[in-house]
Structures are given as C-alpha cells and as structure tokens.
Amino acid sequence: MGWVAGLLLVCSLMAHAQTPKTAAWKTGTSPGGYTYKYLANDPMQARFYTLKNGLTVMLSVNRKEPRIFTFIPTRAGSNTDPRTNTGLAHYLEHMLFKGTDRFGTLDWAKEKPLLDKIDALYEQYNKTTDESKRKEIYQQIDAASGEAAKYAIANEYDKLMASMGAQGSNAFTSYEQTVYLEDIPANALDRFLAVQAERFRKPVLRIFHTELEAVYEEKNRSLDNDGRKVQEATMAALFPTHNYGQQTTIGTVEHLKNPSLVEIRNYFDKYYVPNNMAVIMAGDFNPDQVIAKIDKAFAYMQRKPVTLYNPVPEAPLTAVQTREVFGPTPESVRISYRFPGGIAQNQAVAIMVDELMSNSAAGLIDLNLNKAQKILGGGSSPQFMKDYGVWSLFGRPKQGQSLDEVKTLLLGEVAKLKSGDFDQKVMTSIVNNYKKRQIETLENNYGRADKLLEAFILSGGSSYPDMISLNEQLARVTKQQIMDFANEYLRDNYVVVYKRKGEDKSIVKVDKPAITPVEVNREAQSPFLQQVNNMPMGEVKPVWLDYKKDIQRGKIGKSGSVEVLYVNNPDNDLFRLAYRIPMGTNHSKLLPIATQYLAFLSTSKYSSEALSKEFFNLASDYNLYSSGDYTTVRLSGLQENFAKSVALLDHLLRNCQANEAALADLKERILKSRADNKLNKGSILQGLLSYAQYGSKNPYNNQLTNDELKALTSAQLLEVLHTLFDYPHQVIYYGPQPLAALGTALTQAHQMPTQFKQVPARQNFKQLTQQKPEVLFADYDMVQSEIFWVRNTADFDPAQLPTVNLFNNYFGGNMASVVFQTLRESKALAYSTYANYDIPDRKDEQFSVSAYIGSQADKFHEAVAGMNELLNALPQSDKLLETAKVGMKKNLQTERIRQDAIIYNYLDAVEKGIDYDARQKTYESIDKMGYADLKQFADTQLANKPYTLCVVASEKRVTPNDLGKYGAVKKLTLEEIFGY
Template sequence: MKTSCRLKAVLLLAVALLALPTFGQGLKAFKLKNGLSVYIWEDNTKSDVFGIVAVRAGSVNEPEEYTGLAHYLEHVMFKGTDQIGALDWAKEKPIYDQIIAKYDEMAATSDPAQKAAIGRQINDLTVEAGKISVSNEFSDLMESIGGKNLNAGTSYDLTYYHNSFPAYQINKWLEISSQRFIHPVFRTFQSELENVYEEYNMYQDNPGNQQANFLRSKAFEGHPYARDIIGLPEHLKNPHLSKLIDFYNEWYVPENMVLILVGNVNAQQIAGRIAGTFGRLEAKPLPQRKTYPDLEIKGRTQYSAKVGIYPSVCLIYPGVPAGHPDELPLEIAMSLLSNGDHTGTLDKLTLDGELTDCGASPMTMREQGRNLIQCIPLYDENQRRFESNKSTEKKALEAIRRVANGEFEDWKVEAIKMNLCRDFDVQMESNTFKGQLLMDAFINNKDLAKVLNYKDEVMAVTTDDIKRVVKQYLGDNYLALYIEQGKAKKGEKIQKPGYKPIEPPVGKESLYAMQFKHMPIGQVEEKFIDFSDVQVQQLNDRSKLYYTPNTENNVFSLTLRYGTGEREFPKLGIAAELMNNAGVMGAYEPQQLKEELSRLNATCQVWASDDYLYIMMRGYEQTLPQACQLLSRQILMPQLDDKQLSRLKGSVLGSRQQRKDNVSTLADALSQYIRYGEKSDYIDELTDQQMLELQISELTGDINRAANYEAEIFYCGTLPFEQVAQVLSTSLPLVANERPSLSPQDKPLAPVAENTVYFLPNNDAEQAQIFFYLPMGAYDKQDDVLRDAFNQYFSGGFGGLVMNEIREKRSMAYYAGANVLTPALPGNPTYMYGHLGTQNDKVNDAVDVFMRLVNDMPQNPSRLDNIKSYLRQEALSTHPDFRSKAQYLRTIRRMGYTDDPAKVNLPKIDALTFDDITKFYRANIQGKPYVIGIIGNPKMIDTDKLAKYGKVVKLNERKLFNTKDALF
C-alpha cells in the first residue's frame, strides 16, 4: 500500500520552484531543492521527447585499484530497484546481501580454486534471487510507454541514460526514470560481469581500439584518460559489488546530476511533476575530485607501436580542456589545417596526392585537452608499399608551419566560421543533438547562454586570436606517435566461467509495475504525417523536383539522385569518390573549386550506391544559384585528377592487402557471403588488376553517362517553391530525353536448399561472430504489422527472446539480435538475419540456445500488451524530419502506401493477437532451410557438434574475396 500512496503523492505533489529562467530558443533551466539540475528545451514541432539523465562521473572518478566501476554501473542500472522488478523484496534482500558479501570474500582470496568455488556459490544465490525478481522489468515498462532507443553510455567524465518517448507519456517517463535512481538493486551482477567480459574481448579484435589505446596512453600519460574506459582486465576479473555500491552512493548524487528533456514538452506544466519525481532523490554533498597535473610536453618525443592495419603518423600537441577561452579559436585553427570542405593546408596534401588521408581536430576533455593531427602515408601502387612515416611527418609539419606563420587568407577564416555556423544550424534541428549539447554544457560547467550563442561566439573569434593560439599550442613541443603495420599484442583473455542460467518467473510483474500501468497519461493525439507541404514538379522529360519547406533556418539541402549506380557502372563508385576532389575542366583546379564553394558557404558530397549516383549540396540560400552553377559545371565538365586516382588506387589496394588479417573485415565478408554468395560486395568488385588499369577518361565517361539518366531532386529550403523550381531547372545539369531509371533493385539473395553451417577458422579471433540467414517469402505491406510484431517479440530490446535468452539469462553474448528484413521493392523476398558476438568457448552453447528459439519459439502471451502498446506509439511518433520527408514519401509510395502507414496499420495493431505472431512464425520461419556462418578460433569450437544444425562447410579466407588477378 505504501507504493500506491507514493505514486498518488507524485501525481499531486507540487513543490515550490524558482521562476524558470529562459535562455531563448525555448530553453529553460532550473535546479530542484535537492540540487539536481533540470534543462528543458521546448519544441512543439516534434512528435516526441528525448530524455537524458546524466551524471558528472565516469571512469576518471574510479579508484585506481578498481577500474571499470563506472561502466559496470551503467550496465546494472537497468536491473531495477527495491520496487521495480521486486516480486518479494523482503525475501530477495537477504539473498542480495549475501551476494554482496560473497563478492568481498572472493576478492579477498588469491587462490583460483577458492575464487571458482565462491563464484559458483554466487551463481546459486543469483539463480535463487532470479526466481523472485524480474530483472528486465524496467526495460519492459519503458517498452510499454513507447520508449525507443533505450540505452546508456559511459565515458571518462560522464555516464548518461537516454531514450525517446511519446509526449503524452511524460508523466510515466518521469516516474520510472527517477525511480531507477532510488534504491537501485544491482540484480544479475554476475551475468552482467560476463557481458562486460564479452565487450572487453570484442574490443581485442578491433585494431582501431588498439590504436586508440596506444594514442591515449601517451597523450594523457599520468591521467586516467590514458587508460581504456572499460577498465583493466585484472580488475574486471576481480569485481567488488560493494565497491560498485560505494561508487554509486558517492557519485550519483543530485548535485552531480542533470535531467534533460528536449522536444514536445511544456516546462511550466511539468515543473511540478519533475519536482515530485526527481525531487525524491536524497540530497547529498558533492564528492571530492582528485586532480592530476597536466602532461608537460617538451620538444619532440617519438613513440612507436605495431598496432595498425596500415601505417600512420599522429602528432599530439598541447591543448585546452572543454570550456577554456581558447577552445573555439583552436577549433578554427585546426580547421585551417583540415576541414570538411578540404580547404586546409593538410587537405591540400591529400588533394595533391601527397598523402592517403589526413585529419586535424582538438581533443577537449573536462580536465585536459590535446590537439591531434593524424596522417596516413601515401601508398605507392607500383612498389606496393606505403611511404615512410618519417617523410609523412615532414609533410605534415610543413602544413602546420604555414598556418603557424599566418600563411592563410582572412576569407578562409571567415568561410570556416560561417561553415561552422551552418553546420550548427543543421545539427540544431535534432532533438538528440540538442540534448547532447546541454549534457556537454552541464558536464563541463559551461555557461548555457554562451552555448546557445555558439554562432556569435564563433563569429567573434578574430584572425589575431587564431594566430595567437597556433603559436602558443602548435609549436615545437609535440609527441610524434608512429603507428606501424602489425598485429597488436592483445589484452588478457577473460575466460567463460560456465555459470547456470537465470530463470526468472514467466508472466510475473511487481506491484510497482501493476500500479505504473494504471497511472494516467496525457491526451493521446493521433497526429499523422502531413505530406501536403511536399510539392512536386516535373523539371524535364522524366526528372522531378520534390520540394519541402524549411521552417527552422535558412540552410538549404539539395540531393540530386541520378537513377543509375554501380550495378550498371561498376566503376562509378571510384569515379564518384574522385568527384569529391575534382575540378572543372579549363576553369578550376580541385583546390580552387573547393575554395570557391567555401566562399559561397556551400558544401558538396558525391557518392554512389548500387542503385544511384548521389550529389548532395548544403549551404545558405542567398548563394543557391551560384552554388548550383558551380555544381553543374563540375558534373558536365569534371576534371578528375591523375594524382587523386593514383592515391585512391593505393588506398584501395593497401586496404585489400591487409583485410585478410582484419577479423572485423573477415566477419563482414562472411556475413555477406552467406546472404549473397557471389554477389557479395567483397566478391563482386573490381579485381586488383582492374583497379591498377583504371583511367581518368573512362571514369569521367561514367560520370557523364550516369548524368544522362533521369533524376530525382529533393530540395528543402525557405525560398518559394516556384523560385526554387526556376533556379534548379536552369542551373542543374539535367539533360533532355533522359534515360529511364531501373532503380532501385534488390540484390539477389542466395538460395538455400539445405541447412548449412559455414565455418571460417581464424586463430586471431578473440571473439567469435555468428551469423544467421533464412530466406522468406515476398514482401507485402499487408504483413507489416505482423512482421513488426514478430520482430519486437523475437528481438525487441532486452525483453526480446534473443537478448533475454542469450544475454540476460546466460551472458553468452554482448550483442545478440535477429530480425526479418525487407527489400527495396514489394514482391521481392524478405529474409531473417541474425548476428551474435560471443567468446569462442561459448559458440556451441550460444548456437544451441539461438537455434532452440528458431526451431521452437517459446510462447509468452503476457508480452502482447507491451508489444501492441509499443507498436501503436511507435507508429504515431515515427515522423521523418522536414529534410527527409520527401524521400520518405517516395519510399512508402514505392512500397504500396499512398499516405502515412500509421493510418492503415493502427487498426491492425489494435486487432493483433498473440496467435497472429505465432502463425507468422510458423508460416515463415519454423522448419524453413537456413544458413549459419561462424568465424572463430577452431581450437575452441567443436565443429562436429555444429553438424546437428546442417552440413558443415569449412571456408578458406580466399573464398570470401575476389581473387581473380589478385596481387596479394
């Protein structure tokens, strides 16, 4: 009865608040009496709300002898409280206390046998506690209110929890999101430990992670930023649940936390509700933060490590922490070296074919900062090797010297500033970006007014400011980190302990859950997508303009989509890549064209898919005609560059030379092979010899030929429709009598005649990858609700069968999922695709559990109400943003809809029964032939046992790639 009274009190409670300060643009901020900060950004044009609860605590704040606590805590914060998920807390608490004590006992001994014995005792207690609790109830309740993308993240200086939800569910979201921080119970800690082990092992197969660890260890030596967020393996294997509880009690205090709500929310209406929910968190003093001296970088210091797929040079200079007055001048200074428009001094080296790639960016953390410049040497296609890191460093230093000496025009500074403002305007269209912007401000103690006035702050930076910071920070004091080709020494492997699975009671829910479901909600508005503002006009014989008004800013976006792609012109992808660094024949060299576009504050990107050649431009509308004219000249008379072609050949061939040693690439190739066979992207590609023989003339011809196809032009801006149509019809490269498009098409799926297990042995794989493919019947929009319902039941979040059975109960995989995927065209086949990542010694067990789900899907009708609620709320809140509305309309019409699919599907969702889900499964999946693909260490996987799931075929790596005329 106490819980019921508490919930009623929350509904009625109104706590006196300070007046809500307004920062403009719909942002309001205030503090609760307990010290918790609240930021609310109102935007009633959105259909939902994005919510964050962030804590100013991360891996930096962990005791040095207990690393990994912050990340562990993030995992178990989903496991409920003494109310959420508690079926009988009076019985569960003594067991929970024993588990805490057992972990302390286990940590105190160094005897492996004793540790193992205590681990088994903890497992017995965990299984017992699991019978009287529902550890995934928090996730289930979030699903019941239409919560989407429920997730969390841990970094060095923060931990945050987030998801989006329908606006009318704000009361329930505030209730449960605050309740999770009141007496949390870290249930299934043992199984989450194994999930973290899986995550740790996954990172061991990632070369990028190995490089990042090397860079951080040198860049932030002497500071916790130098170590990996996930923690050290010796600490991961020796966990203290009591230390985790201490970390929570010390750092998760209201004064150290922020609630952020962005979207369709009214601050004045919900301020009292926020006080009544998050105001329940107990006020506590802020903990003391440990301080660390900054690394003093004197002169040039070089370090080397063989951790790269390809060589690279990383120059690390002193920097500033987040919020420092020099942060913005340094951001602009680094953009003078390299930027998205490729007008920097380092970019010129890439455009001139001197480097394979380069980049420059500040690393601004809460306590310290660095400036990072990274360059990949040029790959010599003739000698089939990369140039030296030493010569690459010399080139980079010369580019830095030019900026340090002030060898840049004032207009470049102004263009960079304007482009930063343009990009900020576009990012501000996103609820997620706004939420993260506010979170960054809170974590780093930034002035909210300055954050909102970012554009004014940018424009106030002067050329003198930039020259000053360049001389101060980008001088002769730096670290030269040489990354050489080679396999990194992998971290310590964490082995499978082999514990018994947790079997929570099926169909049970806590008293809290029962009362939560009966809480009142706001008015439900069935607000459907209004496509009336999408205007269409024929611009040529076949080409059409799709126009959508921009109601938020004056940044236009233009997507030109020609109706052909790499399926018809296999070299078009290479040609499109070259177009990004091309000039205009007889008029502009590549660097000149980049600079001219930059002067117009416009940016352009070209790429190709199997179906289309895409050209996307973005900028301010006052320069639209000039930008389109430049674009037209480039497409009609492209000046592709031989040096760029040579650089691109080297980049592709250099990558191919290494990919058989890259476990992630091999896994992706295996995934494509089981689904597409010889049509895999890794097989149906240009051979090495064809790459070497590429000529500028044929690539230019492919661009010209692609531009002869009909085009779809998607425009979003503030100019009137008629004016836009006039500008585009006269300024875009649209030919008369265009060739008709046959796009899109679906890549043919590989047929499956019998159950087959493809095994790719790889001794270097610390974590095995398991893929599942089952071809199904033709797509029909009439099945959309059934398909979505099955996907949500089978693999929807933590409550889905796959995650629940494989990860939550048995800790067999860090990630696990399987969904029915749909084609681009109605009438083409659908298919079921699954992916698990697990330790090699868990492969056989994981496959057993997954195949039990596929072959005989467990029945749990109690999940139906949650699934229906989720599908209904998702249908009503899934609205495309204004920039993508026209393309979304084209897509749904192609699939057979004439209006918002929600109008058709809501009645079907309401009528859905659990029997419908079961019938869909039995008709389309149960008993159908399938393929399993596995890459892993053959010494730890019993392939004989896999034979019960089909014929086992051992693959060679060369089978996954196009080996005709191979050079390596």
C-alpha cells in the first residue's frame, strides 16, 4: 500500500465544460438486461454501466494476453478527511488489506471483544492530553493488540491474491480518490470478485497499531523527501483555504498520534458506497458475462446519499507568493500558477500551452534553456483536478547560478507565450506526438484502465467523450488562443518555491510509542480462503518463447555482417528500432559524455535546434544509452516516417560538428550534476552497493575524474559519435514493415562500413568474496536509516534458476513473503523491506544476496537483528510455500512476452549462456520443490555468512559505535563512492 504524492495528472474535461462538439453516447444492452453506454469512435471500445445500486462499471476488452488489470476506486481521498482527523482516508486504505469477519481471522467471536476494547482504548487515548496517562493507555492498547493478534491471520488478503496469480496488489490515496488495484489472470475472475466483494462488505480494523506504525514510518520518510516538501509548500500557498493546500494525504503529525478507529469506520460507511465507487477492468474477458458477475458480487451494497467536498471558492491570487524549503538535496526552483475550475473548458488549450513550453524535444524550455544550456535542467507540468488546475515550471541552477536567475529565465519563456514568440509549426507536431502517445497507451491493460479511472474520478465518467476527442481538440487550438490564455492566467499571480540546501529546522518527527511484536499466524487459513481457493479456474496453458520461431532473422550490410532480429507489429503503425553495439562504459568512459554532447550539436545541414524540431515533426524519439557492456541507440515513431527518421539519426551521428561553447557549458553542467549527485541519498546508496560488490574500483565509480572531464576535447567525443556505427552491431526491430522491406529500407538509410572496427578491450570488475562482516557507511542528514545487506555467492548456474525464483517468491519478494510479514506486519520495523537472491546479467558473473530495510534511526539495531535472524534461519511455512508455488504457476501460465520484449528476452538468455526460455524450466520444476530444497539452498548460500552492511544515515543518529557491532566500519568519502 502506498501514498501517491503530487497531483492527479489527467487528460479529461469536467462534465459542464463548454467544448467543441464531440462524439455522442450510444446505448447497448447486454444479455440479462444490462444497459450500457459506449462511443462509436472509441479505440478502447469501453462500456459504461451503472448498476441498480449506483455502482459504476467500466470495461475495455483487450485480448492480447490472458490477464485483466483492475481498479476499484472510491471518489474520496484526503480532500474528504475531516479537518480534525487528517490522514484518515490513507489510514483506511491500509486497513482494507486486513480482512473482514470472514477472512483474516481465526475466530471472530473471540477476536471481536478484544477489537472492541482496542477501539474504546483508542478513543480514550485520543481524548487524553496528559502524557503519563497516554503512555499508560497505550500500554493497554499494546497488550490488548497482542491478545487480539493471536486470533488474526496477517496478510491473508495478499495470500488470497497470490494464490490466484495476481500481481502488484496495491492501493493509493490522493486528494480526490482512494484506489485499489490488481493485475489478475483472466481465469481468476470469479475468485477475484469473491474476494473484492467480501473485502468491502465489512472491513475489520485489526492489527491496527502495527499498521499505524507503518504509517508513522511513511510520514517520517516524507520528512526526508525534499520534493514532497516542495509540493506541500506549493499547494499550501496556492490554496490557503481549500483542502488541496490545507491538509496532506498522510496527515499531520498531531493527528497521526491520535487516531480514531470510530472516525475511520464512519468514513468508510459514508464514502465507500456503490454510488461513489466503480469497478474498472481492462483485459481478456467477455463483457456480457463479466457485468452479470460484478452485479451479483456487489448487489449487497446499498446506495446512500453522498456529499463530497464542496469548498468555498478560493479568492483570486493577486500577488506573487514566495516560499522556501530547506533540505540536503540539490537546489531548485518551482513556479506554479493556479487555474480556476472553469479552466476545464479550455483544457486542450492548457495542454497545448504546456507542450509548447516543454515537450522534451522542441518546447521553449527544451530549446531555449536546456539545449542552450542556460540552466542545469528544467521543464513544465500541467495538472488538472476536480476543483482547480495547476501549472508548474521548474528548473535547476548551473554552478554559480542563483535560483532567482533560473526563475527569471523561466518567466522569460512564459513571456514568449504571451507575445506569440514561438514557432506555430510545433503545434502541428504536438498533435502528431499526442496521437502516438495515445496509440502507445492502448497497447497495455494498465493504460486503458488508467484512462477510465481518470474519467470516473473527475466526472463519474461523463467526460470520457472529450477524452477520446482530445486529439481533435488539440488540432483546433490556434496561436491566438494560446496568447489569450497566457495573458489571462499567467500573470504575477504565481507561487514560487525555492528549494535551498540547508538544515530543515521545522521537521517534527513522529514519536512512536514502543510496541510488542504480534503474532502473524503464517500457517493459519480461514474457511473463506479455503472456499475461494477451491473455486474452479479454467485451464490456461503457458506459452513459452521459441527463439527460432518467434524471432525472424535477416542480414544487412555490404557483406551481410549485421544481424537483424525482427518481430512483426500487426496492431498499429508504430515502430521501435534499436542498434545494439557490444561496447559500453566498461570499454570506454567517453561514451556517456559523448552521448550527452550529441544533444547540443549541429550538422552542416541542420542546426541543433532544427534537429530537435525535425525529429519532433516526424513524431520520432531517439536516445542513446550505454550500460557496462553495450551501447544501444533507440529510435521509435510512426512507420510512415521510418525511412526519414532512420536517415536523420544516421546523418546526425555521422555528421555532427564540434561546438566548443556547448562543450564548455556541458562540462560545467556535468560538474554541477556530479556535485548534486553527492547530495542525493539514493545515488550515495547505489554507490555503496557497487563498492560492496566489487570493491574500491567498481562499475559505479568507473568514471572520468573531474580533471579528466575538464581536459576532454571535442575531437575525442566526435570520434566516438562519428564511428559508433562502425563497430559491430545488431539491429532490433518491432514494427509493421515486412522483414524484406525493412532490410531494403535500412540498407538505404543506415550507413555501414565494409569492415567493422575492433571493439576496445573491456575493463573487467571482479566481484568480491566477503570473508568477514564489514560495514560501509555514508553520513547523510536524514531522519531515516537506509540499510542494505550485500553478499556475492556462487558462480552463475542456470540449473539453479528454478530454486532461486521460488526462494525469492517465498522469502522476500512481495507482501505475502516471510520478510514482509515478519519485519513489517509482526514487528512493525519498517514501511519498506525486501530481500532477494539476485541473478547476474552474464554467465561469467556470480549470484548475490541483497536485502533491504528502511527504518527509523532509533530502530536501527532492531531492524538489523530482525533481518539477520531471517537470513540465518529460513522460517518454515508450508502454507505460505504452497501459496508461492501456486501463484508462480498461475503467473507463468498467463504471462505473455510480446513485441520487442521477445527479442530482449532472447538477448538476455544469450548473455547467460542459454538458448531457451528459462521460464519453462522453472514452471516444470515448481511442483517438485519443497521447503527442504529452499532450506538447503538458504543454509548453503545465506545462513551465517559474512555480509557487507551498507548504511546511509545521519552520524548524529547512527553512531560509529552502533555500526561497529556488525563488523569493521569503513566510512566512505563521497570521492571514494563516486570516483570524482
């Protein structure tokens, strides 16, 4: 379960919007008399039902794979939290994974009196202000919770979903919605509906105080998140009275410390009613059958009047509002404008405004600031919600540049919108690129379901016709409309938030009372779980890749020296092309610098700006990425522009010209980015992990030093770019063009040498053998502590893959796993924790162990002890193992590797020295493996072994003495971690 920070990004219109004429609703009827609405021109062919009790059902059929993506949203989030109980919707989201009186319990009759007692104690706790008395009450809560937990079955919801082969069980809460999501096998529909109908029937708030501890952890993690602090400061200034700005989704510290189970239950009764909820599905099913099943499952729900949040309108913003946020991360500035609710009628214009400003290729910020290297990086983002819209500009400063200078540059680009100082032709390209994105969205079930979710949350579904016609609306937007819009709304009425580097003295950590670990009853199963697991599931046979049949092969080049790996796209006019060159950063440290330099170069035919516009006009995207062993040049777009796009990319790489001013600016920007990386705890932790695996010289710090970077010349970098296609490479293609025609087109547009250059020698990094416990530490100003266990183990052996995959699923890979149940559900030590036996990329590398827990610094020793206990002695749970095995089989039965993923799966297998679909071996081995196999594996590879503990924390909170208990401590400098 998680909280979604930020605002809801949507492409929809309010029901009352005054828009150009769009497609009219039509009506159809399913067998059984279920009436639905649909649109004749809808590429998703979605059906919109409203059941008798008011429940909305949205269905989109997509038969590309035997799976279904589902959302069950309610139109209530933090906006509808009572001002006296903020964070309540988010609490409830967590608790809806805890079961009902039918599942999640061993004996409801014995559990209920204890839960009632806990309810009453929390109400008493909520109303008590004397700290000594509060501690006494919480001790009673803790004791009663321990007794109640003896009758609870932790994570039974997750076990139910895992047993049917569901993936990604999760939920999120934001301002106007709480949404529960699942990705299920198509043949699990009956089981899914049985569980979901029961889930929302009468949720029980069991194991509350340990889940509350997880919410505390989530809140404290947010205090270390500078981006979230910027967001909250922005919204508070933009909305001085509206709940968008006056209460956050997680809630205030004070309210978190004083929860009310009575208020949570009242909230559920008020908003979780059918006329305020929906069931959304996209995937492989018969809609006529599905609607009848949904109606039957949720018919028990009774319609109730719902009063949603209806605030008094905000007063106009008439002056610039300035805020500051402090923290350890790099400095940045954000400028945000508030739009009135009625702006929805001009939503196509607003999107066009944003795209003209920033579209990652040819927007005003893209060309005039990013490509001109006037700032370190910047962009814009439109955000539309039910009551208001927000448009934000953001930028990061170069070395020696002030945030006010970045702000001035961003506002300078806004002024160009007002005066019409922009290329009108780009507007046509924006429409073409939006069309491409629409096609890409419809390729997967999630993209389809997400569009339906947007329509439901903002308008109950009535805005869907406008969503479908948005491309046509964009095409009708005029330059004058853009100017009028900018002059009306983009005035000195914005909020500017300066994110400055420095100590945040306003942080108030959530002090959490001590709790006693509770029972999780891993082996227990409720009758309801058994009943659901006994429901029949139709047979779905797995489909394995046959690399010889599923991939067509061809040859191009003067001597047929370039292999083409081809998969046909029968569905649409999109292509994806890649050139895969067996030369990466392990061969040349110049590659990542050269690929960055390319973005600022011209040719004899095109300026750098013209190149960006030309690619954007073709609705084509390209990027170059260098991993350790490969550089991949990717190009995607509309097939009708394939030949032009390929030729343009070749022209750019072969003919790019030196730009000394751009190189000088690039060096400065890279140096600033490097300095910023040293302020990023995620980057620091990544460097620690690489150091733990490989030692002081490792792939992460295998970079040019700052002095080497400064000494680089254009000639060196151009040599890399001009000769990139002179090295051996493979061509990877997914698209509609036949293989023979593709070969002809590539031969004409893609220049290849008569003889390829020899790839430079590879820098080899040998994985360490951990001989004794060691601690690698990096000091960082934060509330949390980030802790990783690292150990290299055995040489890669493909025969081990079935055991590894089952072990990961059972031990630490999901919310039903041993690690999550023990460390979060039972001991409440962390919001996030997992463990994995990692599979290497190459056959000449080793397996490794990685385990993680993010915990409060005051729980550091408990967290380390908890994970160590699991690593050293694999707990036995026959029921959990059976759940893992059944779930894995159902997932493998319904997984379909499609499109160019087929080719990349094959290339991954080649790197591992195998020529078959490894999933098949795992599938055939699952039923043959038991706990004894996993125990032997864990004892051999994990138990009682020396690990390297990687810790990022504040030295003020986790001291050298704390660290020294777990091995020899090495405090790494940032130069040692990053290599510069």
